[in-house]
Amino acid sequence: MSELSSTRxxxxxxxxxxxxxxxxxxxxxxxxxxxxxxxxxxxxxxLWIAGIAAxxxxxxxxxxxxxxxxxxxxxxxxxxxxxxxxxxxxxxxxLRISRLQSVDITRPILARVSGHSSLKVEVAGSxxxxxxxxxxxxxxxxxxxxxxxxxxxxxxALRESARSESDAPMQSDPELQSDPELQxxxxxxxxxxxxxxALTTSTYLLIIGSVLSVVFAFLDPFGRTGLLTLALAxxxxxxxxxxxxxxxxxxxxxRSERGITxxxxxxxxxxxxxxxxxxQAVGLIQPIAWRPFGWYQVAxxxxxxxQSNQKSGPRVLIPVIHERDLPELFSELLPAWNxxxxxxxxxxxxxxxxxxxxxxxxxxxxxxxxxxxVRSGALTHRLGxxxxxxxxxxxxxxxxxxxxxxxxxxxxDSVPGPVRLSGxxxxxxxxxxxxxxxxxxxxxxxxxxASENW
Amino acid sequence: MTIAELFGAGSTxxxxxxxxxxxxxxxxxxxTAVPLLIVAAVVLVFAWNVAIVKLIALLVIGGILVFxxxxxxxxxxxxxxxxxxxxxxxxxxxxxxMFRRVVSVPFARMQLVEVSAGPLERAFSLASVQLHTASAxxxxxxxxxxxxxxxxxxxxxxxxxxxxxx
Numbered sequence: 112m113s114e115l116s117s118t119r120x121x122x123x124x125x126x127x128x129x130x131x132x133x134x135x136x137x138x139x140x141x142x143x144x145x146x147x148x149x150x151x152x153x154x155x156x157x158l159w160i161a162g163i164a165a166x167x168x169x170x171x172x173x174x175x176x177x178x179x180x181x182x183x184x185x186x187x188x189x190x191x192x193x194x195x196x197x198x199x200x201x202x203x204x205x206l207r208i209s210r211l212q213s214v215d216i217t218r219p220i221l222a223r224v225s226g227h228s229s230l231k232v233e234v235a236g237s238x239x240x241x242x243x244x245x246x247x248x249x250x251x252x253x254x255x256x257x258x259x260x261x262x263x264x265x266x267x268a269l270r271e272s273a274r275s276e277s278d279a280p281m282q283s284d285p286e287l288q289s290d291p292e293l294q295x296x297x298x299x300x301x302x303x304x305x306x307x308x309a310l311t312t313s314t315y316l317l318i319i320g321s322v323l324s325v326v327f328a329f330l331d332p333f334g335r336t337g338l339l340t341l342a343l344a345x346x347x348x349x350x351x352x353x354x355x356x357x358x359x360x361x362x363x364x365x366r367s368e369r370g371i372t373x374x375x376x377x378x379x380x381x382x383x384x385x386x387x388x389x390x391q392a393v394g395l396i397q398p399i400a401w402r403p404f405g406w407y408q409v410a411x412x413x414x415x416x417x418q419s420n421q422k423s424g425p426r427v428l429i430p431v432i433h434e435r436d437l438p439e440l441f442s443e444l445l446p447a448w449n450x451x452x453x454x455x456x457x458x459x460x461x462x463x464x465x466x467x468x469x470x471x472x473x474x475x476x477x478x479x480x481x482x483x484x485v486r487s488g489a490l491t492h493r494l495g496x497x498x499x500x501x502x503x504x505x506x507x508x509x510x511x512x513x514x515x516x517x518x519x520x521x522x523x524d525s526v527p528g529p530v531r532l533s534g535x536x537x538x539x540x541x542x543x544x545x546x547x548x549x550x551x552x553x554x555x556x557x558x559x560x561a562s563e564n565w
Numbered sequence: 566m567t568i569a570e571l572f573g574a575g576s577t578x579x580x581x582x583x584x585x586x587x588x589x590x591x592x593x594x595x596x597t598a599v600p601l602l603i604v605a606a607v608v609l610v611f612a613w614n615v616a617i618v619k620l621i622a623l624l625v626i627g628g629i630l631v632f633x634x635x636x637x638x639x640x641x642x643x644x645x646x647x648x649x650x651x652x653x654x655x656x657x658x659x660x661x662x663m664f665r666r667v668v669s670v671p672f673a674r675m676q677l678v679e680v681s682a683g684p685l686e687r688a689f690s691l692a693s694v695q696l697h698t699a700s701a702x703x704x705x706x707x708x709x710x711x712x713x714x715x716x717x718x719x720x721x722x723x724x725x726x727x728x729x730x731x
Contacts, residue, residue, distance in 0.1 A: 414699060508665065
């Protein structure tokens with residue numbers, strides 16, 4: 112492609128065919144080389160192996176370089192992001208910006224050090240609906256993201272004006288040329304984040320492991336079982352603690368005119384922009400050790416995220432927040448979700464104690480005019496909520512043991528995510544009535560929110 | 566509305582699937598069990614002298630026979646437990662004997678209606694209709710339909726979801 116103007120396009124203009132940053136192949140090979148290095152160390156260093164490794168590195172760099180040469184992107188006249196790639200088999204993908212779901216910047220550690228970013232663009236639709244551009248320079252990624260966001264916004268405005276048949280010309284909003292101002296924002300103190308993560312499940316694992324190791328040490332004073340158990344417990348909980356801290360470090364959340372912005376991460380930073388319409392279900396989670404502090408975690412199910420990849424979309428709205436701040440968080444970010452007000456709960460049947468001995472007293476559902484809510488959990492308290500119009504389907508299930516007890520479970524299916532809405536242990540008749548009531552509420556709620564997709 | 570009605574037991578206005586599904590599921594059980602039995606038998610013959618392998622092989626054979634017989638006799642009830650009903654706003658599918666479930670999918674939430682027929686299903690001239698929503702846990706599948714009935718159902722559901730609006 113000789114007509115290629117330049118790899119570094121002028122900021123803001125992506126109407127010409129461009130490539131990702133020329134440093135891309137170097138960063139890609141640096142990403143894989145630690146693995147190769149460790150493999151070489153494991154096999155053992157000798158001249159042959161070092162030679163093979165060096166050869167692989169050179170071949171790999173060349174391969175990455177070719178695939179970088181062959182990968183181009185631009186925004187075509189029909190407002191599609193067109194990405195062409197492939198060496199032997201050319202592949203061209205077009206993402207309609209009018210169907211944009213999200214455009215996120217992620218910055219893995221190597222990219223961050225060298226001043227690069229990855230840009231992930233996701234549009235509505237199943238299958239081939241997302242593309243990751245790695246790596247772009249920071250300014251390029253920022254301006255491409257803005258360009259895409261503006262195009263998507265203009266498109267929505269255009270459709271709305273077409274609908275109201277007003278022929279006022281589209282004004283290009285000067286404000287849109289810069290990153291949107293945050294109208295409200297919130298930071299999670301890192302000290303509280305570390306403390307809260309230290310008080311979660313991994314702590315129970317650590318305690319159980321320590322107790323077990325003491326028991327083993329008594330039973331087998333000269334063996335190594337006790338030490339091994341302790342090492343496993345410490346290692347396991349330590350790893351999960353460190354992963355949690357590094358991924359959620361510097362957690363900040365804000366609201367701009369385009370939606371909710373979430374960013375977090377120590378080594379790999381993640382940035383998300385979520386329109387409140389895409390939030391399909393909300394959950395409040397409180398492990399037992401958080402109760403004295405009044406802390407909660409707010410989890411969300413977001414529509415249009417790739418279910419096979421946990422990292423594709425945000426799962427946590429805020430990792431830890433004091434209960435007194437919850438009303439402010441919800442009124443700023445999700446004003447339609449009023450979780451705080453008193454609800455009438457339909458509690459589980461007494462007989463469900465035989466099926467759910469620990470949590471039977473907590474189990475309950477609540478069918479309200481605005482939300483369907485579920486409460487559960489003995490050690491870790493969980494509260495889930497979903498607006499009627501965003502429920503995908505309603506299920507009632509009953510296993511053989513539940514049938515003996517005359518109880519059933521009522522599930523409200525939401526898009527994939529951390530929040531599950533299953534009301535368990537309900538009297539079967541109550542579950543059936545609640546299911547029917549819920550189906551009616553869903554139908555009337557869908558009529559009210561007919562304009563939004565799901 | 567009682568729980569029995571919700572689960573579709575005994576009510577006549579739930580649509581039933583084709584009884585051929587029994588033969589299909591019986592064939593499926595044979596086609597799964599027999600190759601496993603042959604493998605286990607071969608292992609048993611060749612490792613007759615190794616006590617632990619012999620024991621495992623015998624256990625596997627016993628397990629296959631027990632589980633196969635168990636599922637064989639449950640097939641009829643399982644087929645009869647499947648019912649579906651097209652209502653004003655949603656499709657309801659009920660199934661299961663041990664673990665019963667009713668799923669109700671509003672037409673407005675259907676994203677995709679899929680008709681599928683594997684090679685063995687085609688041999689019995691059967692097809693399945695599966696409904697997809699934005700949720701992965703919806704799981705509304707109706708097996709054992711005549712291909713024409715499956716196509717009719719697909720078209721009816723597509724029409725319903727188009728007219729239900731969004």
